Each structure stands twice: as C-alpha cells, then as structure tokens.
Amino acid sequence: KKLGIGSESVRRWALQAQVDAGQRDGPTSDDLAEIKALKAKVRRLEEDNAILKAATVFFAGELYPRNR
Numbered sequence: 694k695k696l697g698i699g700s701e702s703v704r705r706w707a708l709q710a711q712v713d714a715g716q717r718d719g720p721t722s723d724d725l726a727e728i729k730a731l732k733a734k735v736r737r738l739e740e741d742n743a744i745l746k747a748a749t750v751f752f753a754g755e756l757y758p759r760n761r
Contacts, residue, residue, distance in 0.1 A: 711717040720728070 708717065709722060712719040713721050
C-alpha cells in the first residue's frame, strides 16, 4: 500500500512470475508480448487491406466513364 500498488496487481505479477519460471502452466511473458505484437500487425494489415480494397473499387470505377 505504501507504494500505491494494489494487492491484485501484486498477485497477478506473482502468478506471471511463476509461469515464467515454469512452475505454472500458461503463456510466458515472452509469449504474451509476441501475441500482442502479432495482433497489432494483423490489425495494421487488415487496415491496409481495407484501404487497398477501397482504392481498387475507386480506380475500377474510373476506368468506366459511364459508371460515374
């Protein structure tokens, strides 16, 4: 309490330390960091894909003047 850290935070840190040490089953801190990075990459790729799809529709419409 003196440090302003809640008991739940300390409990989760202790559990994660046990997982990292191999004393408990579960994803390690390295695994969780990799999962987080991969999710961010997937999100960026999905955004890029949506932009490319919209651009394709736009430019395909430009090829056919009667569609304007």
